[in-house]
Amino acid sequence: MNGPKPKRQRKPQATTRQRAAGRPASAATGDAGSAPVPPGLAADAVTGRAQKAAARRQAILAAALDEFAARGFAAARLDDVAERAGVAKGTIYVHFADKEALFQEIVRTMVVPLVASVESAPASDLPVRQVVEHLADMFVREVYGTRRREIIRLMLTEGPRFPALADFYYHEVVERAVAALRHVLARAHARGELEDDTLVRFPHLVVAPIIFAVVWSGLFERFSPLDVSVLMRAHLDLLFGKESAP
Amino acid sequence: MNGPKPKRQRKPQATTRQRAAGRPASAATGDAGSAPVPPGLAADAVTGRAQKAAARRQAILAAALDEFAARGFAAARLDDVAERAGVAKGTIYVHFADKEALFQEIVRTMVVPLVASVESAPASDLPVRQVVEHLADMFVREVYGTRRREIIRLMLTEGPRFPALADFYYHEVVERAVAALRHVLARAHARGELEDDTLVRFPHLVVAPIIFAVVWSGLFERFSPLDVSVLMRAHLDLLFGKESAP
DNA sequence: TAAATATGACTGACCAGTCAGTCAGTATTG
DNA sequence: CAATACTGACTGACTGGTCAGTCATATTTA
Numbered sequence: 001m002n003g004p005k006p007k008r009q010r011k012p013q014a015t016t017r018q019r020a021a022g023r024p025a026s027a028a029t030g031d032a033g034s035a036p037v038p039p040g041l042a043a044d045a046v047t048g049r050a051q052k053a054a055a056r057r058q059a060i061l062a063a064a065l066d067e068f069a070a071r072g073f074a075a076a077r078l079d080d081v082a083e084r085a086g087v088a089k090g091t092i093y094v095h096f097a098d099k100e101a102l103f104q105e106i107v108r109t110m111v112v113p114l115v116a117s118v119e120s121a122p123a124s125d126l127p128v129r130q131v132v133e134h135l136a137d138m139f140v141r142e143v144y145g146t147r148r149r150e151i152i153r154l155m156l157t158e159g160p161r162f163p164a165l166a167d168f169y170y171h172e173v174v175e176r177a178v179a180a181l182r183h184v185l186a187r188a189h190a191r192g193e194l195e196d197d198t199l200v201r202f203p204h205l206v207v208a209p210i211i212f213a214v215v216w217s218g219l220f221e222r223f224s225p226l227d228v229s230v231l232m233r234a235h236l237d238l239l240f241g242k243e244s245a246p
Numbered sequence: 247m248n249g250p251k252p253k254r255q256r257k258p259q260a261t262t263r264q265r266a267a268g269r270p271a272s273a274a275t276g277d278a279g280s281a282p283v284p285p286g287l288a289a290d291a292v293t294g295r296a297q298k299a300a301a302r303r304q305a306i307l308a309a310a311l312d313e314f315a316a317r318g319f320a321a322a323r324l325d326d327v328a329e330r331a332g333v334a335k336g337t338i339y340v341h342f343a344d345k346e347a348l349f350q351e352i353v354r355t356m357v358v359p360l361v362a363s364v365e366s367a368p369a370s371d372l373p374v375r376q377v378v379e380h381l382a383d384m385f386v387r388e389v390y391g392t393r394r395r396e397i398i399r400l401m402l403t404e405g406p407r408f409p410a411l412a413d414f415y416y417h418e419v420v421e422r423a424v425a426a427l428r429h430v431l432a433r434a435h436a437r438g439e440l441e442d443d444t445l446v447r448f449p450h451l452v453v454a455p456i457i458f459a460v461v462w463s464g465l466f467e468r469f470s471p472l473d474v475s476v477l478m479r480a481h482l483d484l485l486f487g488k489e490s491a492p
Numbered sequence: 493t494a495a496a497t498a499t500g501a502c503t504g505a506c507c508a509g510t511c512a513g514t515c516a517g518t519a520t521t522g
Numbered sequence: 523c524a525a526t527a528c529t530g531a532c533t534g535a536c537t538g539g540t541c542a543g544t545c546a547t548a549t550t551t552a
Binding site for chain 4: 501507511
C-alpha cells in the first residue's frame with residue numbers, strides 16, 4: 001500500500017523546535033501540568049525508558065477509553081485520543097497496531113483481571129442469597145462504580161461490529177461468569193435452597209437487571225436516575241425472598 | 247483523488263432505465279423482484295405523485311434501518327442506503343434534512359404507534375400475571391420478532407450520542423410504558439395480588455430480561471442463543487409464582 | 493410545457509494510518 | 523569519568539481514501 005515516495009519535503013527544524021518548546025526536558029513531570037492526561041497513571045519522575053513507555057501506553061489506553069465511550073468506536077478520532085493522552089498520533093501506532101487493536105486492548109486489560117475474582121467467589125458454602133449478593137455488590141463496586149462500566153457499554157454497543165472481540169469477550173468473560181454463577185445456583189438447588197431449577201436453567205435472570213441498569217443509566221440517567229444497589233437488592237429479594245438479617 | 251473531469255459525462259438514460267426496469271409502474275408488486283428494497287412496504291402501482299413519493303420515503307426509511315442496524319449510525323453510508331432503497335442519493339435529501347433527521351424519523355415512525363397499544367392493555371381487570379404475560383407476549387411478537395428489535399438496539403447503541411433523540415424516546419416511549427406497567431402493578435398490589443411493593447417501585451425489573459435478551463442476542467446469539475419467550479415465562483414464574491392453568 | 497421531483501457526479505472536509513527524521517537516554521570506549 | 527556511538531520511542535506533516543451533502547441537469551407529472 002505504501003507508495004515509493006521518492007522525495008519528501010519536510011521542515012524538520014520547525015517541527016522539532018515546537019516539540020522541544022512544548023515539553024521541556026528539564027521538567028521531570030513532563031506529562032503532568034497542562035497536558036490533559038487523566039490522573040492516576042502519573043509517570044512521575046521515572047527516567048527509565050521502559051517505565052516511561054509503559055506509562056504512555058497506559059495514558060493512551062485511558063484516553064482512548066474516554067474517547068470511545070464518548071463518541072463510539074467509529075466516530076472517535078485518534079487525533080483526539082493522542083491529544084488527550086498528551087502524545088503525538090504516531091505514538092499510538094508505536095504501541096498498537098491499529099484503531100481496532102487499541103479497542104481490544106482496552107477490553108483485554110481492564111476486564112479480564114476481574115473474571116478470576118468472580119470465579120473464586122463460589123468456593124464459599126454460604127447461603128445462595130449471600131453469595132449472589134456478594135457477587136452483586138462486587139459488580140456494583142468494581143464495575144458499575146468504575147470506568148469498567150463504560151467498557152461494558154462499549155461492548156454492548158460495538159460488539160456486533162467486531163465479531164472477534166465479541167468472541168473473545170464471550171469466551172473469556174461472559175461464559176466463565178455465567179458458568180460460575182450457574183455453579184452456585186446448582187449447588188443451592190441441590191441443597192434444596194431453591195424451589196425449582198428455573199435459575200439454574202437461566203442464570204441470566206440474575207444479572208439481567210445489572211445490564212439493564214448499565215443501559216438505562218447510559219441513556220436516561222438525567223431523566224430518571226436508577227440506584228443500582230437498591231435495584232439489585234430488590235431484585236434479589238424477589239428471586240430469593242426477603243433478606244431477614246442484614 | 248478528484249479526477250480532472252472538465253466536462254460532465256453522464257449517462258442519464260442508462261441509469262433511469264435501470265430504475266424504470268427495476269420498478270415497472272405496471273407491476274403491482276413493483277418493489278419486489280431484484281430491487282433490494284425490503285418487502286412489506288410495497289409501493290404498488292400507484293401513479294399519484296404523493297403516493298409514489300410516500301412509497302419512496304418508506305423505502306428509504308427501511309433501507310436506512312437496515313444499514314444503521316448493520317453498521318451503526320456513524321459507519322453507515324448514505325450511498326448504501328440509497329442503493330438499497332433503489333433510489334439516488336440526492337433523493338434522500340429530498341425527503342430528509344440530513345443523516346441524523348433520517349435516523350430520528352426511523353425511531354419516530356416505527357416505535358410510537360406501538361406505545362398506544364401498550365397503554366391500552368392495563369384496562370383489563372385480569373390477574374397481574376395474565377396482564378403482564380400478555381404484555382410480554384406482545385413485546386416478543388411485535389418488537390422482538392420484528393425489525394423493531396433493531397431499533398431498540400440502535401437506541402441503546404446510539405442514544406447517548408443523540409441527546410435529542412434519547413429525550414424524545416424517553417418521554418414518548420419509555421416513560422409512558424413504565425407508567426402503564428406501574429399502573430398495572432400498583433392495582434395488583436392494591437388488590438393484594440403482590441406480597442410487597444417491590445415491583446411497584448421498580449417496574450423496570452419486569453422488563454429487564456427483555457432488554458437483556460435484545461443485547462444478548464445481538465452479541466452472543468451465535469454462541470448461545472436465548473429463547474426470549476421461554477426466558478420471559480421463567481422470569482414471570484419467578485416474579486409472580488408458577489402459572490397453574492395455561 | 494411549467495412545476496415538481498429525481499438524479500448522480502462532484503466537492504470539501506475529514507481521518508486512519510505512514511514514515512523520514514529527531515533526540516533522550518543507554519551502552520561502549522579511551 | 524568523559525566523550526562517543528547507538529538505540530528506539532517519539533513526532534507530526536503528509537497521503538490516500540472515504541463520505542455527507544450540493545446542485546446543475548434530466549425526468550416525470552399534471
